[in-house]
């Protein structure tokens with residue numbers, strides 16, 4: 036067996052999402068051959084890649100079928116999270132992907148989804164930050180049990196920067212930790228916009244694979260301000276299955292798709308898709324209608340990222356400062372992990388196939 040044999044064999048293994056082979060994509064390194072033993076490393080586009088097992092099997096089969104049927108093949112994985120940023124990186128310089136979690140309608144579980152998406156990415160091995168930019172109802176302080184904590188400041192190149200808190204393996208910052216809870220809700224118009232701009236640029240996130248931003252509900256000036264301040268890699272839209280929520284989700288889809296904005300939609304996730312009682316985990320009750328989010332994704336040709344059940348433990352965990360991803364309910368965890376895996380895959384696809392997002396230059400009044 037030679038290195039060339041191995042590379043030739045691996046050029047038959049496709050990266051399942053990117054539609055090209057591992058060798059063309061430069062994803063194979065460190066090939067070591069010793070008799071019938073061969074080891075190499077595959078560099079993934081995201082540590083949260085759920086396709087590892089499939090790729091491992093495909094690599095082993097390729098070597099055994101095309102090179103040496105007796106080969107003992109060891110596949111190591113490492114990752115270099117893809118990024119599509121080509122801006123001067125003046126804002127959030129070390130952040131590879133900026134993912135905004137949005138919803139048309141309030142109360143559909145956007146914050147819950149954003150928090151658990153961040154935690155699931157981190158569980159997959161990524162370095163992750165969660166920014167709660169919901170100035171009208173910041174919920175990260177309660178969801179992570181950090182209410183009342185005050186972040187530290189640090190001097191970075193002569194500028195006072197806010198240091199994020201760390202919890203459950205992710206960095207987090209909420210506008211709710213910087214202002215009095217009662218004051219945040221009265222911000223409107225330019226005051227809200229300048230607060231959000233400052234909040235985004237004054238936090239020192241360091242190096243991150245993903246920064247997940249929990250946006251305010253709806254589609255308003257705050258969203259435009261954010262997209263004018265940072266190059267958002269893509270948005271994840273959260274909806275619930277009932278028609279009133281779907282109608283509002285359509286407004287969100289329309290907003291991000293507008294020619295002047297044109298921020299890619301990574302996909303749509305349906306929260307509270309069905310109710311599952313803890314004592315009867317196989318029973319599903321479609322309280323708000325069945326598959327509404329899935330149909331919407333199909334209608335707009337968007338990636339559908341999954342259905343998250345309505346379970347009591349998600350609400351309880353959120354209120355107790357222990358989000359579902361770090362709780363002990365396997366059903367909600369599995370649904371959230373599958374969702375995050377699909378989101379990570381679609382982010383990698385987006386980075387491979389689309390032009391980089393520019394900070395939008397649309398005028399607001």
Ligand SMILES: Nc1ncnc2c1ncn2[C@@H]1O[C@H](COP(=O)(O)OP(=O)(O)OP(=O)(O)O)[C@@H](O)[C@H]1O
Pocket residue numbers: 138140141142143144145146147148169172174251252306307343344345346347348349350351353354
């Ligand atoms: N899948 C779920 N199962 C059970 N409870 C849930 C689920 N998703 C969210 N919740 C609960 O619903 C409530 C609203 O969720 P959340 O705060 O995440 O919504 P939101 O869309 O961010 O709200 P807002 O519009 O205020 O920003 C919370 O109490 C949360 O714990």
